[in-house]
Amino acid sequence: MKPLNGSVNNIAQACAHSSDAAEWGELLSRCTPLVAVAVGRVARLWVAAPASSMVDDIVQEVFLKLCEQDRRILREFEPRGEDSFFGLLRVIAVSVANDHFRRLASVKRGGRVVTMSMIEGAPTAMTESTQQTDRLNQSVLLAQLDKKLRSAPESVAERDRNIFWFYYLQGMSAEEIAGLPEVDLSAKGVESALRRVSTWLRAEVRQGLPDG
Amino acid sequence: MTENFNPKRPQGSSPSQGSAPQDSSQDALAQALESLIEDGTLSGESSSRAAVSDSKSDCPSPDEWIRLAMGDARSAQVASLMAHAALCRTCAAQLRQSQRLFAEEASPEESAAAAALASSSPQWQHELAFKLANTSIKNAPARRAWGKTARFVLWPGAALAATLVLSVGLSFWWQRQHTPERLLAEAYSHARGFDLRLPGADYGDLTRQARRRGTGLGHEQPQLLEARKRINQQLASTPNDPHWLQLEARADVLEQKYDPAIAILDHLLTAEPVTPSLLVDDANAYFQRGTCSGSDNDRSVALEYLRRADELAPGDPVVLFNEAVTMEDCGQLMSAVETWNRYLNFEHDSHWQSEGRMRLQALEQRLNALKTHTN
Numbered sequence: 001m002k003p004l005n006g007s008v009n010n011i012a013q014a015c016a017h018s019s020d021a022a023e024w025g026e027l028l029s030r031c032t033p034l035v036a037v038a039v040g041r042v043a044r045l046w047v048a049a050p051a052s053s054m055v056d057d058i059v060q061e062v063f064l065k066l067c068e069q070d071r072r073i074l075r076e077f078e079p080r081g082e083d084s085f086f087g088l089l090r091v092i093a094v095s096v097a098n099d100h101f102r103r104l105a106s107v108k109r110g111g112r113v114v115t116m117s118m119i120e121g122a123p124t125a126m127t128e129s130t131q132q133t134d135r136l137n138q139s140v141l142l143a144q145l146d147k148k149l150r151s152a153p154e155s156v157a158e159r160d161r162n163i164f165w166f167y168y169l170q171g172m173s174a175e176e177i178a179g180l181p182e183v184d185l186s187a188k189g190v191e192s193a194l195r196r197v198s199t200w201l202r203a204e205v206r207q208g209l210p211d212g
Numbered sequence: 213m214t215e216n217f218n219p220k221r222p223q224g225s226s227p228s229q230g231s232a233p234q235d236s237s238q239d240a241l242a243q244a245l246e247s248l249i250e251d252g253t254l255s256g257e258s259s260s261r262a263a264v265s266d267s268k269s270d271c272p273s274p275d276e277w278i279r280l281a282m283g284d285a286r287s288a289q290v291a292s293l294m295a296h297a298a299l300c301r302t303c304a305a306q307l308r309q310s311q312r313l314f315a316e317e318a319s320p321e322e323s324a325a326a327a328a329l330a331s332s333s334p335q336w337q338h339e340l341a342f343k344l345a346n347t348s349i350k351n352a353p354a355r356r357a358w359g360k361t362a363r364f365v366l367w368p369g370a371a372l373a374a375t376l377v378l379s380v381g382l383s384f385w386w387q388r389q390h391t392p393e394r395l396l397a398e399a400y401s402h403a404r405g406f407d408l409r410l411p412g413a414d415y416g417d418l419t420r421q422a423r424r425r426g427t428g429l430g431h432e433q434p435q436l437l438e439a440r441k442r443i444n445q446q447l448a449s450t451p452n453d454p455h456w457l458q459l460e461a462r463a464d465v466l467e468q469k470y471d472p473a474i475a476i477l478d479h480l481l482t483a484e485p486v487t488p489s490l491l492v493d494d495a496n497a498y499f500q501r502g503t504c505s506g507s508d509n510d511r512s513v514a515l516e517y518l519r520r521a522d523e524l525a526p527g528d529p530v531v532l533f534n535e536a537v538t539m540e541d542c543g544q545l546m547s548a549v550e551t552w553n554r555y556l557n558f559e560h561d562s563h564w565q566s567e568g569r570m571r572l573q574a575l576e577q578r579l580n581a582l583k584t585h586t587n
Contacts, residue, residue, distance in 0.1 A: 036326035165298035
């Protein structure tokens with residue numbers, strides 16, 4: 001049996017042309033945990049509690065993908081840094097898993113899947129009707145605040161309005177928000193935007209201006 | 213002060229229950245805002261946060277959050293997804309999760325879940341390793357496997373093969389030049405009726421024909437008629453063959469029958485395997501239909517398919533050309549410039565290259581004009 005040392009990049013490149021199950025076994029033992037985690041993340045976005053057999057099937061699908069078209073992905077892989085194959089594999093795993101669930105969704109109901117809430121709702125002590133009333137009140141007030149924020153785009157840009165809600169309503173941290181697409185601010189920048197929007201909104205509400 | 217949005221407040225104690233927002237709505241609003249700002253985030257709890265909207269059927273599908281995380285969403289889509297997630301509890305959670313898709317570090321829960329899978333067992337990996345090791349390989353190793361046998365069989369065989377190759381060469385060449393696929397490509401190049409490219413087709417000048425959608429001209433090109441005839445013959449014996457179905461759809465696109473083309477190609481994509489040429493054909497059908505009907509949605513679908521084709525076949529000039537044209541059409545001018553530049557690195561046909569360069573120049577002029585206006 002060949003020695004199986006070396007980086008994952010080297011092993012992946014070797015597997016592009018190898019019929020040696022030992023080499024493939026080495027690639028699988030190094031890569032399966034990463035693939036399983038990536039597939040699990042996608043699966044939990046689509047279904048609240050994905051079956052482990054389903055995740056296993058997709059993990060297998062990911063490795064079979066590497067072998068499509070005479071192992072094209074492996075043949076064309078060019079290392080771009082230490083263990084860069086892991087980065088490529090993560091992207092492939094996410095893409096394969098997403099395609100898997102998308103296919104399921106389109107077969108089941110024409111492309112639209114109703115997902116289950118990932119966050120638990122209000123405590124169970126409240127009766128359903130009280131919860132509904134409370135939620136309605138909250139929604140009305142929040143909608144009014146949102147309307148105020150939208151009413152002055154020259155003072156509160158769409159991005160800053162989103163930042164405000166992500167922070168105060170959705171409980172995201174400034175660091176998390178800074179990492180979101182198109183926010184394009186540092187965590188400090190997010191905090192500064194939050195101060196600006198909060199101050200503006202407080203002043204608006206205090207003035208008691210009519211909505212819209 | 214009310215505690216309407218305080219995640220820690222005892223449920224049912226909200227003074228606003230049943231009264232807001234009719235009376236003293238400004239008061240309630242001010243109190244709600246203070247409660248939101250002062251309590252909400254500082255506690256770091258989100259379990260009972262309010263949201264304007266909860267999970268609804270009009271929420272984006274997980275696919276859209278995943279594409280967003282992959283940087284695969286159009287800027288207009290990004291803006292709309294972010295605005296939605298800002299006010300929707302379920303989608304904010306999905307956004308959060310999707311942003312962790314590519315995180316290198318696995319959480320202890322994720323690691324534990326992965327370790328509990330059958331795929332983490334040596335037995336499972338051993339079996340799959342055998343399966344993968346036996347998949348087909350291109351080039352060198354195949355020759356190695358022949359080993360010694362090749363020495364005794366290959367050389368005498370090669371002489372015979374060379375003779376055979378010579379004798380059937382011309383016949384093969386003729387057949388290859390007249391496959392339905394080739395005939396369709398010729399029909400396209402001979403009278404190129406739309407901007408996007410057809411897989412395998414040579415360059416053709418744009419000659420837009422005005423005719424009603426879905427109606428033939430009555431005097432179709434001979435190449436197209438011949439291709440149709442042979443595709444129909446093949447489909448009569450193998451009606452479900454994906455190759456012939458794809459060519460049928462391609463012929464439909466050339467005849468501006470976009471609806472049947474889309475029906476066939478969508479079905480083939482769902483049935484798999486998904487190939488770049490299938491995605492290009494479907495994108496062509498959607499783009500052309502969108503152009504005729506003015507449907508933004510059709511053209512967005514076309515772009516989505518071309519992006520997928522680009523992922524599957526990076527560096528394919530046909531994919532890049534069509535992707536750049538579609539991006540420009542969808543208003544993604546900067547992305548289109550980038551894609552045209554990529555395209556020019558991969559295109560070797562001087563005619564196509566020239567068209568690509570002209571389109572890029574025109575686009576850059578357009579961008580410069582826009583900059584001048586905004587300044």
